[in-house]
Amino acid sequence: MTGGGNWTWLLTGRIPTLIDAGTGHPRHIDSIAEALKGQPLAQVLVTHAHSDHMSGAPALAERMPGARFFKMPWPERDDRWPAPWEPLAEGDRVDVGDTSLTVVHTPGHAPDHLCFWHDESRTLFGGDLAIKGSTVYIPAAYHGDLAAYIASIEKVIALEPVRILPAHGTVIHDPVPVLRRYLLHRHEREEQILDLVKQGVETPDAIAAVLYHGLSDALMIRAREMVGAHLIKLERDSRVIRRDEAWHMIKP
Ligand SMILES: [Zn+2]
DSSP: OOTTOOOOEEEOSSBOEEESOTTOOHHHHHHHHHHHTTOOOOEEEOSOSSHHHHTTHHHHHHHSTTOEEEEOOOHHHHTTSOSOEEEOOTTOEEEEBTEEEEEEEOOSSSTTOEEEEETTTTEEEEETSOBTTBOOOOOGGGTOOHHHHHHHHHHHHHHOOSEEEESSSSOEESHHHHHHHHHHHHHHHHHHHHHHHHTTOOSHHHHHHHHTTTOOHHHHHHHHHHHHHHHHHHHHTTSEEEETTEEEEOOO
């Protein structure tokens, strides 16, 4: 489910900093140690509390004594991977390497999702905000929030980034058109879902079966979650209403 795996970003210099903790695989930690050439790792900044970004924190804390660990708090989740977590919040500036980054809260994919912005180079460390050649999964039943995600994309477009260094997939150069396509794609999906609800296709299962026809079972679970995320947004926009498992149009 993570495509070709996931990236962590090591910023060397005066304050060696790792962005995302990975999964604690010994080979990953060995290659970080090698790149540090004997310098101690100063800190780890985690983009969000999904296992592929955070679960390596305990192993890193053990192998890199003295490293500090930062993320935006998500109290129900953060205990899962114990490390001496310190809080980050929107707008914080963090000294990293030989420069500094600004914390940008970008909820949607996860409520605690952060990106890290380097103003001088207009580069965004994007976590799971954007994946080249793919859309981003919004898990409705696991604290995903599509309206928040759309607002986060708009917030990042306003920064006018020239590149995004993501946690999955290749570097996204000239990301604004990619982000705009995400918004367009979400808008089109929303219209398709509204049309189906209008025609009496009223459950996430039935809607996903039409929109994502032919997916494997594992991917269909995600497709249903995406449809659920859309329906929750549409309900908040007062365009549909939920009765038990079915969703209905709100008559004007
Ligand atoms: Zn994630």
